[in-house]
Structures are given as C-alpha cells and as structure tokens.
Amino acid sequence: MANLLVTHAHLVTFRGGRFAEIGDGALFAKDGVIAWMGPMADLRRADHQGATRLDAKGALVTPGLVDCHTHLVYAGSRANELQMRLQGKTYAEIAKAGGGIVSTVAATRAASNAQLRAATSRRLSALMAEGVTTVEIKSGYGLDVEHELRCLRIARSLAADHAVSISTTLLGAHAVPPEFKGRADDYVDLVCDRMIPRAASEGLASAVDGFCESIAFGPAQMKRVFESARRHGLRVKLHADQLSDGGGAALAAEYEALSADHLEHTTEAGIEALARAGSVGVILPGAFYYLRETKLPPIASMRRHGLRMAVATDCNPGTSPTTSLLTMVNMACVLFGLTPEEALAGATCHAAAALGLDDRGVLEIGRRADLAIWDAHEPAELAAQIGGMRPTQVIFEGRVRQ
Numbered sequence: 001m002a003n004l005l006v007t008h009a010h011l012v013t014f015r016g017g018r019f020a021e022i023g024d025g026a027l028f029a030k031d032g033v034i035a036w037m038g039p040m041a042d043l044r045r046a047d048h049q050g051a052t053r054l055d056a057k058g059a060l061v062t063p064g065l066v067d068c069h070t071h072l073v074y075a076g077s078r079a080n081e082l083q084m085r086l087q088g089k090t091y092a093e094i095a096k097a098g099g100g101i102v103s104t105v106a107a108t109r110a111a112s113n114a115q116l117r118a119a120t121s122r123r124l125s126a127l128m129a130e131g132v133t134t135v136e137i138k139s140g141y142g143l144d145v146e147h148e149l150r151c152l153r154i155a156r157s158l159a160a161d162h163a164v165s166i167s168t169t170l171l172g173a174h175a176v177p178p179e180f181k182g183r184a185d186d187y188v189d190l191v192c193d194r195m196i197p198r199a200a201s202e203g204l205a206s207a208v209d210g211f212c213e214s215i216a217f218g219p220a221q222m223k224r225v226f227e228s229a230r231r232h233g234l235r236v237k238l239h240a241d242q243l244s245d246g247g248g249a250a251l252a253a254e255y256e257a258l259s260a261d262h263l264e265h266t267t268e269a270g271i272e273a274l275a276r277a278g279s280v281g282v283i284l285p286g287a288f289y290y291l292r293e294t295k296l297p298p299i300a301s302m303r304r305h306g307l308r309m310a311v312a313t314d315c316n317p318g319t320s321p322t323t324s325l326l327t328m329v330n331m332a333c334v335l336f337g338l339t340p341e342e343a344l345a346g347a348t349c350h351a352a353a354a355l356g357l358d359d360r361g362v363l364e365i366g367r368r369a370d371l372a373i374w375d376a377h378e379p380a381e382l383a384a385q386i387g388g389m390r391p392t393q394v395i396f397e398g399r400v401r402q
C-alpha cells in the first residue's frame with residue numbers, strides 16, 4: 001500500500017473528543033493508518049521515506065466526515081407529502097392515511113435490485129462529494145425478512161465500487177407493514193425471531209435500530225426487539241422522542257445503545273440516563289426543519305450532562321430528503337445553537353462513536369487515515385454555508401480519492 005505524507009496542514013484533530021488544532025502540521029499515512037502526525041518543525045525525513053507528498057498549503061485538514069444516520073436504500077418519491085403538509089396535514093396524519101413509510105415500502109419492494117442499487121449509489125455519491133468517508137445505512141423500507149436482508153446486502157455491496165466505509169443497521173422495526181396491519185405484535189415477533197437472527201448469522205448488520213414513536217412501536221415492543229438483538233450479539237440504536245416523549249431515551253440507555261437519535265422531546269432525566277450509559281445523542285436538524293417542528297432538542301441539557309452530540313443527515317424520502325451533511329452542520333448551528341466546532345465534532349468523532357467505530361473520526365496516530373482537505377481556515381467556514389461546500393481533496397484509507 002502506498003504511503004502518503006501531507007505537509008503544511010492546518011490539522012483539526014478532535015483528540016479525546018475535544019476540538020484541537022495543529023497550525024502548521026504534517027501527517028504521515030502508512031498502510032491506510034496515521035503513522036505519525038505533529039508540527040512541521042518535528043517532522044523527520046527518516047520517518048516518511050518513499051512517501052507520496054501532498055502539500056496542503058495551509059489548508060484545513062479534518063477527519064473524513066461520518067454520516068451516522070441514513071436511510072439511503074429506498075425507491076420512489078414522497079413529494080406529494082410535502083404538498084399535503086403544506087395544506088395542513090401532519091406527518092402522523094399522512095402516515096395513518098397510508099402514506100409515509102409504508103408508501104416507500106411499496107415502491108422499494110417493487111424496485112429491481114439494479115434500480116434500488118442505482119438509486120442508493122446516487123445518494124451515496126452525493127454524500128461522498130462533501131467529504132464523507134464513513135456512512136451508516138439502515139434498512140427499513142423492506143419490512144419482511146427477504147426485503148430487509150436485500151436492502152442490507154445492497155447497502156454493503158456499494159463499498160465494492162465506492163471509496164467509502166459502510167456500516168449497516170437493521171431497522172426492521174420501522175413501521176408495521178400492510179400485511180400485518182392491526183397485528184403489530186405479530187410483526188415484532190417476525191423481527192425478533194426471524195429478521196434479527198438472519199441479519200446476525202449472515203453478517204449483514206452491525207446494529208439494530210427501531211422507530212419508537214406513537215405512530216410506530218411502543219417501548220414494550222422495542223424492548224423485545226432489543227432483547228433479541230442482545231441475544232444475537234448486536235448493539236442497538238433508537239429513533240427516540242422525535243414527535244413526542246415516548247420514553248425512548250430511557251429505554252435506549254437501559255440497553256446501552258450506541259446512540260439515541262432525534263431527542264427533541266427527551267426530558268432532562270432521559271438525557272442524563274443516556275450520558276451515564278455512554279450513548280451518543282444524534283441530532284437530526286434536517287427532519288426538524290422539513291417537518292417544521294418547533295420543539296428544539298434539549299441542547300443545554302446535553303451539554304450539562306456531557307452527552308456527546310453527533311449530527312447526521314437522516315437521509316430519507318419522508319422527513320429529511322437531503323444528502324448534504326454540511327447543510328446539517330449548518331442547521332445544527334443555526335437552528336439548534338451548536339458552535340461550529342461542536343457541529344463538526346458531531347459529524348466526525350462523535351458520529352464515529354455513534355457507530356461504535358473507535359478507529360476513526362479523530363486525527364491521531366493509529367487511527368484510519370481518512371481525511372478531508374478544505375479550502376478554509378477555520379471550522380466556521382464549513383458551517384457557514386448552506387450547501388455547496390466541497391473538500392478540495394479527500395484521503396480514504398491513506399490514498400487520495402479520485
């Protein structure tokens with residue numbers, strides 16, 4: 001594997017989860033891993049002989065971005081729902097009337113493997129163009145054993161022809177599919193007894209997620225899903241307290257979830273429980289914006305309890321149709337009041353933690369050499385634009401991404 005030496009870089013490291021910089025720095029990547037980094041003045045020739053050199057000319061160099069919450073695998077469009085919501089219908093009303101998640105399920109089931117892969121690939125490429133080097137992809141629009149596994153397989157297959165690292169999550173408990181209408185508990189049985197065991201034994205998912213909400217699954221049902229995940233050795237995550245306080249955060253904490261996501265309606269006690277459990281709080285400003293929500297997530301409480309905050313796109317056709325993680329960084333600042341440094345930590349180191357990946361998201365010796373190089377001087381410049389910002393170069397596993 002080729003070695004790479006990046007010189008004259010303004011390194012943003014996030015070591016220990018904290019914002020830190022090396023003004024005129026160098027970074028040596030060997031076999032895809034950061035073998036040395038530090039101030040230019042400390043660089044020794046012997047340490048990097050034979051390496052390809054890349055002069056960053058003072059540019060900002062951050063860890064590659066990590067999008068830790070996406071629903072990239074789907075077919076069809078939900079543009080009609082924007083029109084319905086503009087006419088005053090709520091997301092919950094549309095879902096109850098047969099729109100929402102189950103309409104995307106119908107379109108996804110009807111799509112061929114090639115169509116579904118092509119649509120997902122387009123969205124993945126758009127995320128990557130902004131400097132994303134790790135993406136989490138959830139299933140959740142198949143909602144039967146074969147279609148959920150198919151979505152996970154398609155998600156995993158994309159790593160073969162995209163220079164990005166993909167982490168997959170089984171979201172069988174996303175909605176009750178039409179064939180189980182009125183029999184949610186029977187569907188939960190299917191998720192627990194057939195879907196989770198298959199996803200685990202076939203190595204198709206790294207975690208199990210669920211939509212814990214009045215219009216989806218209650219805490220008792222999610223508990224059964226989490227018990228099954230635990231039996232099969234999979235970590236859990238949860239869509240929690242997005243539209244109402246359903247006790248999702250406390251449940252996620254009880255199962256030491258990797259993350260609890262959304263959290264707009266989470267109480268102080270819920271935030272405290274998550275922080276104590278070591279979970280990450282994933283904030284999703286795209287969904288907040290698109291649904292025109294007004295209840296802000298309790299950011300002050302998250303800071304007070306030291307809950308690590310990640311920022312993600314939640315890319316999905318119904319509530320957050322976006323493939324721009326940097327726009328989410330912007331919205332996390334503008335709508336939720338994060339500082340640019342907090343928001344950038346949320347799209348790098350804390351996002352990696354939300355996926356249980358401790359080998360990335362931070363610039364430090366021994367971590368993966370996944371970097372983004374920006375025509376910028378400070379993190380605020382990455383947060384100050386609404387879309388359109390692109391890295392000048394991306395390094396993935398120690399190589400310049402073409």
Ligand code: DI6
Pocket residue numbers: 071100101104174211239242284287314316317318319320
């Ligand atoms: N993530 C989800 O999975 C749901 N909301 C959210 O923020 C619903 C997605 C959808 O409507 O398709």
Ligand code: FE
Pocket residue numbers: 069071239314316
């Ligand atoms: Fe989501």
